[in-house]
Amino acid sequence: MDIEKKNQIKSEEYKALAKARKNLKSKDKKPNAVFDLNPYNVNFFNVWKKFPKKMAFVFISAILYNIAIATFLAKAATVATGVSAIVQALTFTVSSTAPYFAYIYFALNLPLIIFYWKKNSRLFMILTTYWLLWQVLFQSILLIGPVGHTFNKISIFYVNWVSPSRELAYQNSFKSLIPWEAYGSYGTSYGNLFEWIKSNPARNVDGFYTLSNQAANELGYRFINESQFLQLKAFMEIFDKGFSNPTWPIIVYALIGATMAGIAGGIAWKNSASTAGGDFIVYYISRVKQKGVGHISTIVALFFGGFSIILIAIVELIGLSYNRPFNAAGLLLRILCSIAYVFVYTSFIELIFPKYRKVQISIYTKNPEKIIQHFKNIKYWHGYNIAKLIGGYTNTETIKIETFALYLEQSLIKNEVLLVDPSAWMTVTRVHNIIGKFNTSKVES
Template sequence: MLRKETSEELIQLEKQNQSKRIKRIKESKNHFDLNPYGVNFFNIWVKFPKKMFFIFISAILYNIAVATFLAKAATIATGLSALVQTITFSVSKTAPYFAYIYFLFNLPLVIFFWKKNARLFMVLTTYWLIWQMCFQSLLLIPQVSNVFDKIAIFYVNWQTPGKGEYGDIQNSLRTLIPWEAYGNYLNHYSSWWNLIKDQDAFMKQFNLSSAEYLSLLRFYDVLSRGYTNPTWPIIIYAVIGAICGGSAGGLAWKNSASTAGGDFIVYYLSRVKQKSVGSMSMIIAFCFASFSIFVISTLELSGVVSRGPGGKPLNHGAILLRVLCSVCYIFIYSAFLELIFPKYKKIKIEIYTKEPEKIIKHFKDIKYWHGYNISHVTGGYTVTETTVIETTALFLEQNSIKNEVWVAEPNAWITITRVHNIHGHFDTSKID
């Protein structure tokens, strides 16, 4: 004779079944196809040539942002590059090889996240690192690096101060000295100052007029007596560098890659937590930047990096401004990243149509991946009934959804509004 289950046993059985159902749902949600396109380091050139091109452009733009603007402002690095900067800052001879050290630091992350992040993302980001190293190699050529060194928004000797026989004279373009954050002009241009006392030799080498020579000589006297280096260019360089860097990062993310480093962590967490790339990037950047700010500020304030003939002069005001600009850089970079690549931003799409059956049939044919509601409204002017199909989707999906709707019903009218908060799991498979 079969024993009937008690009410307590039935409750326990129901709890077990419910836990199994929840587990199956979680497993289905966590399922993530790492390589739906079947890409590797070789066939990606054939499958995604456009993405490869934009990754190359992104790497170049990012390096220009660093070499031309951020390096001149001496901003404190964020992300994984913050760890690299502590090395290049402590051992100045390693500074020209920043990209190579950065690549080595990224290798463990590439290996660790190879089976956690999308393969397309990992392959393209690795290529981004390679392009960055190639560009850095070009900067090791003196003729190329001199071009980037000369690009500036402010030259300290554009006009040499002081009155004399020639008055205030603009210096020759060949002898203009770009502003630098530490103001170490006596050391960096020591070859000039060693020769400047020999007027004939100096004028012949730089093809200067007597007035231009005397103007530069006067500026050398100003440096020798003590030159107050302006700090306002730090702000300008940091802002321009943040805009260029954020644009480069957004371009990389928009083409299924990133600027590497902490972005490997950002990609994984943003996918798992379904948080925006910009906000996650900001959090990771602040974590790394806090460490870098502490180490570099300590090295500078303790006088470690100012010792020796090639040391960096100590300027308390400049250190504080560089720290503040580094924090501003994170906000600007993240804002541009979010503007260009709003990955998990949600929108509500409302489709107004007289022929809803066509759109619904098409949604079923394409296996539309989001839920949708159907309601009927009456027009106030025509007093005719219109069907409204409402669905919530991702911002990056809106163009494809609009195109699918118009394929089924060309006369449909579509409105799109932003959704600020959604709680619970949301299907992001089409963009992951």
Template structure:
């Protein structure tokens, strides 16, 4: 018998796992920012990158300086409000905690002295942040920023969010080139790419899942799923449960990993007694709309 079962621990102590993951992420991003990105004049992706840009611009051209950690939290506040109304209070609560802890750690975890090659700063900064972000996503929490915007856009439109994320990061790279020099822009590109690879190595958010739902209330579940996500559903009528010999319906669909929370809560709301099985899918052929969230 295993002395420690991580999956069982996650199920029984989900709150502690999420809080621990948020604290780990906050430490990792603080180390990435203060030990590597800031000394190497390298920008992160997304909201963190824009917070760094505001810090650089205000320190250079303004009589006051807005610190990265303050701007990082401030830029997330409108997204907290959006998440509260469009996603859910539990999701928003964990996100606020993760972002607040990150801002605190950015302020207090400071190196004594760092002097590294910019390429090493890009690699190690991306590694620390990528591992921390991957662990947070794997534990079922968001790190704020573009995650929130991506989920809301996907829920409302079903459009490919990856294109928007590429555009945002392209803007950050161009600003890095103008503020410093184009070699720093190249290092920022390297940082963003490696960061994404580390996130994927810890937690691949674009994994496809096959979901099978056995229910006595298929119509309500179908309407709930198609309202929240743009997914096709195959319906198997007139199946029978072996235990009670009652007539049931089987629903079969393919989703992204990020859809799992939505589909689980929808099924629980429409039919608390429904049975749901989830398996990983290696390949998907045919008409399947990619819904990338970064």
């Protein structure tokens, strides 16, 4: 047996399917491949044992997505997609809710999880729920003071960064760097710090400045040295004279966020999960219309994103949030970046998760009766052709079973074949187009 075939038999899907088939056989039952929502017999506990790799990728996807949305898009004040956009509308409007993005997102998804639990694949629902729980866990870690502050302090641009070549009385220090903000409300974000600097504080016996409680909460540090104090004071003086906040970071943050979120979404979909929220709607519509996930996701994302953009624009126009002043040029740029985000995000999903791509699978076997009978037992959902071939090298008869399937079904079909004929030989060829109706029920379940 070649290495590739050995790896296939060692795969998580093959092992889980083989065990499920063995259990069915012991109970004298036949599998229902089309309508069985839980062919692998998974639950919240055994999914760790049956699909450890999928769980690992779902964890990576959740962390990546949280960083993309709650950090990069939040810093750019750009809107994400689906239910995430609704959560962002709330966190932008009520700033105090921003650290709890994952909690709010999970709460809004609970009704959807309950509603779709018996309508979608059990593996899909379980892994998507775990995806949400990983987000909550990661967000909880960020709520730890020093961890969250350090994470939020990381930026692609600092407004008080100075060129190292300049000869000044101070140098760049991470403690005294002020991250760029989309709204430029530094007077609000660091109001207590600026007031403390203006009070001309004195250094202690160790040569350090001790910040007031309010100033320390804003900066994230209790003690700073002379160089750090001078760097903060220099920016305060520039800000008081009139500081022009740059807008180019909005574009960079939006592109980074879109790329990370798109990769996270693609990883989740490819590993039988999703980013929840609007993806439940995407999942249903794509099944009914047989359209690619990326295509439907674009439509749903634009709908939810449009709603949130309008809401945020109204909030800024009427001045409901004092630390988010209205700026027409900035708002227009964020709207354009939000639209760009949607297309970049969905493009990555379509690239990583080509749900409705078709392939031709050719099976060469010496035991056709076993494979054909197994196809009948599992109620194989696609048509297939059978042909007799004579091998030119061995001059022996080989049976070729040819079928057309979806790209995402090929692993399952290979596993089903190898269950009854481990010596079967298979080739997979991409098909660019099929005219006519095609059964997609298996990838929907």
